Amino acid sequence: MDWISFIEFSLIGLFSGGLLALVALGFVLVYKGTRAINFAMGEFMMLGAYLVYTGHTWMGLPLWLAVLLGLLGISLIALGVERLVLRPLAGQPVVSVLMVTIGLGALMHGAVDAIWGGRNLEMPQILPRKPLLWGDILIPGPIFWSFWVALAVIAALSLYFRFSRTGIAMRAAASDPITAYALGIDVRRTQQLTWVFAGCVGAVAGTIVASISSLSPALSATALGVLAVVILGGLDSVLGVIIAGLVVGWLESIAVGYFGGKARDLVPYLVVLAILMIRPYGLLGTRDIERL
Amino acid sequence: MRIGDFRASYAHDEALLATPVQRSWMIGFVLLVLVFPWIGGSYLTYLACLTGIHLIAAMGLNIVTGYAGQISLGHAAFMGVGCYTVAALARMEIPFYLALPVGGLISALVGIVVGIPSLRIKGLYLAVATLAAQFILIFVFREWDSVTGGVRGVNVPPAQLGTWIFNTEGEIYYVIMACAFILLLGARNLFRTYIGRSFIAIRDKDISAEVLGIDLFRGKLLAFALGSFYAGVAGGLMGYFYRAITPEHFTLTLSVFYLAAIIVGGLGTVLGAILGAAFMVLVPEALRGVVSLVTVWAPNAMALLSPVREMVFGALIIGFLIFEPHGLVEMWRRVRRFFHLWPFKT
Numbered sequence: 001m002d003w004i005s006f007i008e009f010s011l012i013g014l015f016s017g018g019l020l021a022l023v024a025l026g027f028v029l030v031y032k033g034t035r036a037i038n039f040a041m042g043e044f045m046m047l048g049a050y051l052v053y054t055g056h057t058w059m060g061l062p063l064w065l066a067v068l069l070g071l072l073g074i075s076l077i078a079l080g081v082e083r084l085v086l087r088p089l090a091g092q093p094v095v096s097v098l099m100v101t102i103g104l105g106a107l108m109h110g111a112v113d114a115i116w117g118g119r120n121l122e123m124p125q126i127l128p129r130k131p132l133l134w135g136d137i138l139i140p141g142p143i144f145w146s147f148w149v150a151l152a153v154i155a156a157l158s159l160y161f162r163f164s165r166t167g168i169a170m171r172a173a174a175s176d177p178i179t180a181y182a183l184g185i186d187v188r189r190t191q192q193l194t195w196v197f198a199g200c201v202g203a204v205a206g207t208i209v210a211s212i213s214s215l216s217p218a219l220s221a222t223a224l225g226v227l228a229v230v231i232l233g234g235l236d237s238v239l240g241v242i243i244a245g246l247v248v249g250w251l252e253s254i255a256v257g258y259f260g261g262k263a264r265d266l267v268p269y270l271v272v273l274a275i276l277m278i279r280p281y282g283l284l285g286t287r288d289i290e291r292l
Numbered sequence: 293m294r295i296g297d298f299r300a301s302y303a304h305d306e307a308l309l310a311t312p313v314q315r316s317w318m319i320g321f322v323l324l325v326l327v328f329p330w331i332g333g334s335y336l337t338y339l340a341c342l343t344g345i346h347l348i349a350a351m352g353l354n355i356v357t358g359y360a361g362q363i364s365l366g367h368a369a370f371m372g373v374g375c376y377t378v379a380a381l382a383r384m385e386i387p388f389y390l391a392l393p394v395g396g397l398i399s400a401l402v403g404i405v406v407g408i409p410s411l412r413i414k415g416l417y418l419a420v421a422t423l424a425a426q427f428i429l430i431f432v433f434r435e436w437d438s439v440t441g442g443v444r445g446v447n448v449p450p451a452q453l454g455t456w457i458f459n460t461e462g463e464i465y466y467v468i469m470a471c472a473f474i475l476l477l478g479a480r481n482l483f484r485t486y487i488g489r490s491f492i493a494i495r496d497k498d499i500s501a502e503v504l505g506i507d508l509f510r511g512k513l514l515a516f517a518l519g520s521f522y523a524g525v526a527g528g529l530m531g532y533f534y535r536a537i538t539p540e541h542f543t544l545t546l547s548v549f550y551l552a553a554i555i556v557g558g559l560g561t562v563l564g565a566i567l568g569a570a571f572m573v574l575v576p577e578a579l580r581g582v583v584s585l586v587t588v589w590a591p592n593a594m595a596l597l598s599p600v601r602e603m604v605f606g607a608l609i610i611g612f613l614i615f616e617p618h619g620l621v622e623m624w625r626r627v628r629r630f631f632h633l634w635p636f637k638t
Contacts, residue, residue: 031416085614094363095555096613098363102548102606103606103607103613106603107610109606110606114599118599231417265427269423272423273424276413276417276420277408277412280417
């Protein structure tokens with residue numbers, strides 16, 4: 001591989017890292033807020049994309065309205081999920097919380113398959129298709145623009161957590177639920193909001209992923225590879241996730257460039273194992289100290 | 293009714309089946325298992341074989357996750373390791389009674405390697421690590437053509453004992469049931485020994501267990517090794533049963549299936565692994581029956597079978613976790629408790 005294609009693959013990797021970081025943010029939000037890894041993240045992405053698709057193609061709404069409707073729909077579903085499934089399991093062993101999100105994923109996956117069918121659907125084109133040409137380097141348009149959309153969403157959420165009253169309450173509840181509760185923060189409500197945000201982030205990411213490739217129930221499988229980003233960045237660090245998204249995106253792209261498309265199935269998981277062996281709390285995650 | 297069960301001697305206290313009633317039920321059950329291929333017909337025998345294989349693997353996962361508390365999302369991959377080992381050995385015409393334990397041992401070695409991260413990380417992190425191992429092993433299954441046959445898979449020659457070739461499910465059934473019996477008995481006894489009890493201590497609080505003098509390093513790795521051994525044997529049996537194996541048999545879906553089975557059955561009980569595996573095998577078949585009944589009114593219902601199965605699978609996991617976290621075992625105990633003093637009022 002000559003250096004021009006190396007730079008090209010690197011740039012494509014870095015730009016596709018934005019989307020990885022966005023999905024990873026969905027994991028991080030839920031982990032910070034409720035100490036659970038949401039294994040149904042992929043299904044939230046998929047469901048969000050299907051809702052947008054339904055609004056746009058079946059109901060003939062303009063795209064912005066379809067996206068809004070999709071976000072609203074996924075918020076309601078996330079609220080219901082939090083209330084009916086996650087809250088009864090508060091304080092249960094890790095394996096229960098893990099399995100309930102997996103069960104939720106299966107339920108949502110089956111439901112999507114039953115309602116929309118398993119075939120590939122043509123998602124409306126959201127991002128400009130026109131590729132960018134810098135000299136000999138070619139960047140596919142959707143990947144380039146998806147990076148900026150992802151970055152905008154992450155920035156907006158970060159500002160929200162930094163400056164809004166509810167955002168600060170959510171951070172307080174995440175870092176120490178009992179103290180936050182004693183200070184009059186409605187921890188239940190912040191946890192609900194956490195799920196809503198995670199669902200919306202997932203829906204945005206899912207819509208973009210579906211419009212870059214195509215829409216089918218198999219979309220949900222993309223989220224598991226993102227766990228590499230989450231683990232590398234640290235399960236509870238937003239900044240870490242952005243850095244890790246770029247790193248993993250770059251690694252994946254370079255590996256695909258050198259070893260072909262199969263590498264995409266392997267690289268994220270090798271990264272996961274390597275990090276868990278060397279630095280389990282990730283780049284910027286908090287180190288858990290356990291006492292008896 | 294259970295009366296006069298005083299456990300007056302050590303032998304009586306240690307017995308696996310303490311009362312004559314339990315013993316007679318067990319004998320009846322074993323007899324039923326022995327004659328099942330004759331009375332059940334080939335479809336039910338097929339299901340029984342499948343249940344047998346799955347319950348061995350579920351028992352293995354129950355040792356790792358249910359007893360030792362180490363979450364594993366890579367159990368299906370361990371099965372795959374056992375299965376491909378057995379397939380390779382069987383092609384070298386090594387008899388099944390040697391190939392199965394060797395498959396289990398190789399699988400146990402891989403299990404130890406995958407279990408190494410458990411020394412530093414636990415809970416969700418360990419789940420992610422084993423998930424990564426699952427994907428990496430599947431990748432190896434797909435790419436290592438000379439051993440695994442790649443995505444096309446390999447054929448496994450039938451198991452044979454002398455001149456007796458186990459070709460049909462009615463014949464391999466006995467191999468599966470014999471293995472299941474030995475391994476379940478082993479598991480039942482394991483948790484009456486130091487090793488098994490140290491697993492439980494590690495699950496309940498590993499730091500406390502270490503303070504009590506339990507070697508965490510040994511305990512966790514041994515749990516992974518034993519669990520993977522069970523998975524390896526189950527995988528080998530699966531090879532002899534299906535006779536053609538592809539990497540698609542051992543995907544994450546199967547790992548999740550086993551976790552679901554032990555949660556539905558009851559974490560950390562031998563009976564739970566049995567009940568859970570049987571339940572999770574039988575529910576999809578029952579659904580197929582229901583759906584084929586519905587086709588009388590709605591001819592297209594068959595197309596909905598796989599999404600409906602998936603939804604029911606998810607709903608079962610969620611439902612059991614919320615409403616019956618101790619699983620089918622707890623239901624079974626409730627039934628038994630009702631009959632303890634029956635017909636007198638409790």
